[in-house]
Amino acid sequence: MSASNYPGGERREQHVKVASQAKPGxxxxxxxxxxxxxxxxxxxxxxxxxxxxxxxxxxxxASSLDEGLSLVVPLDSIHSVEPQNNGKLVHLSGPLQTFQPLYDPNYRISIHSVKLKREVEMYQWVEYQESRDYEENGERKTETTYTYNTEWKSEVINSRNFDKEIGHINPSAMAVESVTVVAPDVLVGRFSLSKGLVEKIDNFKKLSLVGLPPLDFFVTVHENYFYHTQNPRHPEVGDVRVSFSYAGLSGEGNYPGPAQVVSIVARQKDERLVPYQSKSGDVLEFLYLEDLSAQEVFEKEHQSxxxxxxxxxxxxxxxxxxxxxxxxxxxxxxxxxxxxxxxxxxxxxxxxxxxxxxxxxxxxxxxxxxxxxxxxxxxxxxxxxxxxxxxxxxxxxxxxx
Incomplete structure (x- = not known):
């Protein structure tokens, strides 16, 4: 067994085990x-x-995309609903909008966006294995090197499955859970987006926590993380840290940036944008996180x-x-x-x-x-x-x- 310490509180231990078995006939x-x-x-x-x-x-x-391009109707305005386009495949571009900010009461985070993700990590022991096979004295042997590192992990690692659990015990659960909150209503102009379109908004960016005061004595803000420890530079096994990321800024206010502009191709159903079933067989429902024409949207879909x-x-x-x-x-x-x-x-x-x-x-x-x-x-x-x-x-x- 060998052990060593690394900067930031990381520890590493290692041991080797050799297993022998008769050479198979x-x-x-x-x-x-x-x-x-x-x-x-x-x-x-x-x-x-x-x-x-x-x-x-x-x-x-390919046939469905060609069909869609031949039928798509570019909307003149996203702020008015034209009844003659009801049921048709339409194209529009504009900034995302939501009615209320997303809020995490535990850490007092509030932001106008389509999605807000709370990511929780726990400092844990992690086991790595590296094996090599060789023959000796007519037997086939396997030498396995087990290495144990302490690392930040977003899932709970069951230390009971370790080759050597003693000295490498992890907690069985996290004190805080990861969660993603999605705005109930997402709009572009007058049009509300279907669930499928909202799922395509996945350009998550980490939220900066610079300048935020500590929540209490046991929670420290350091490098865009909330640390549930007083000493984030030297964590112990079982310590937890929390970060936040967002996707699809809705444009209410200037923090942390302007509204996300999207381009959509979907079926207009009154004031909603929903999937369009093509005659060729595919469902057409596209969203891109940039300002694109209808021709550019279909070109990207062909490339994909x-x-x-x-x-x-x-x-x-x-x-x-x-x-x-x-x-x-x-x-x-x-x-x-x-x-x-x-x-x-x-x-x-x-x-x-x-x-x-x-x-x-x-x-x-x-x-x-x-x-x-x-x-x-x-x-x-x-x-x-x-x-x-x-x-x-x-x-x-x-x-x-």
């Missing part, structure tokens, strides 16, 4: 590989679902759709690669007692999984596009066949030799 390793094969088959099947449905989702979203599409394509390919790798790993287990053959087989299996995953992913993506864009699908199928054609062309000269 061939049948045991084969059993573990069989379990991996079952997981691999599941990942392989899941990859097809992710890749195929992603293409349909991307095309549906492209990023999501490519992220799911990469994720689907990775699932397929992992699934194939786990499924064919049994061949590696069969020869793992021959070092040279084992390394060659391992490399071959990785190349095989890479090639098959790439080809099948492209074929699956092409299948998703087949109904909507047959020309693009044909090109993707042709591209998927390239690795196979190259492999056959390299194999033919070897046969001739």
């Amino acid at each position: 061939f049948l045991e390793r084969l059993g573990e590989t069989t379990g991996g094969m079952v997981v691999g088959v599941g990942l392989f099947a899941l990859s097809f679902y992710v890749l195929f449905t992603n293409e349909g989702r991307a095309l549906r979203t 759709n492209k990023l999501k599409t490519w992220a799911l394509r990469v994720g689907g390919w990775l699932l397929m690669f992992l699934g194939i790798s786990l499924t064919i790993r049994i061949f590696h287990t069969l020869v793992d007692w021959l070092p040279l053959v084992r390394d060659l087989v391992s490399l071959g299996l990785k190349l095989f999984a890479l090639s098959v995953a790439t080809s099948l992913s492209l074929v699956t993506i092409a299948a998703g596009w087949l109904f909507y864009r047959p020309l693009v699908a044909s090109l993707l199928v042709a591209l998927a066949l390239v690795p196979i054609i190259l492999a056959r062309s390299k194999a033919s000269p070897k046969k001739n030799q």
Whole structure:
């Protein structure tokens, strides 16, 4: 066991534990590989679902956005409600407004904003593990290094799960709870925002506490935190600190800044802005925390759709690669007692999984596009066949030799 102290009251302790077990036999390793094969088959099947449905989702979203752009009506004024736009998809920009400030009575914080978040952290012991495996005297051993640090954490860490709880005991609960308060009514001009639009207002910024007097003898203000201790520079395990952040300033007063300007695309329902169901299938309800035209809003949504599409394509390919790798790993287990053959087989299996995953992913993506864009699908199928054609062309000269 080693221990050390750090500035700010942080402490660190460490100890090492070594566990030994007999080297697994061939049948045991084969059993573990069989379990991996079952997981691999599941990942392989899941990859097809992710890749195929992603293409349909991307095309549906793109069509819905094009439909919305062709129908959207920019409002001339946010301070009047025009009945002829009732039920239509509209676009507007303007500052956020709320009727009353959000208030935290425990710390006497008051601010005109859409959301006010109270974040509570407690000074606690945290356990970290780092393991390494090695073989010694015919046994497989695992050396685990346990490190204990004292840190500020927003969740309660159960010290009963520590390898060594003695000397590292954390409290079972916090004296103060974290909470987020949301304004009941949020408006832009005459229009009130739906719950979905309010949820998109998430640009939280930490509230400055500079200049605020201490609440009482046991609470100290230091570096934008309320510390439930008299000495915030040297906290003890169990001490609590509280900070506040806000999102969507509503513009009443100058503290801590001007009102947040937003741009919205949604359906006008009398004096409310609600989701719009497009004929293409997607629900259109957008809010951006800046002043944008309707064209700019839809351009950003198209860009977001492209990023999501490519992220799911990469994720689907990775699932397929992992699934194939786990499924064919049994061949590696069969020869793992021959070092040279084992390394060659391992490399071959990785190349095989890479090639098959790439080809099948492209074929699956092409299948998703087949109904909507047959020309693009044909090109993707042709591209998927390239690795196979190259492999056959390299194999033919070897046969001739």
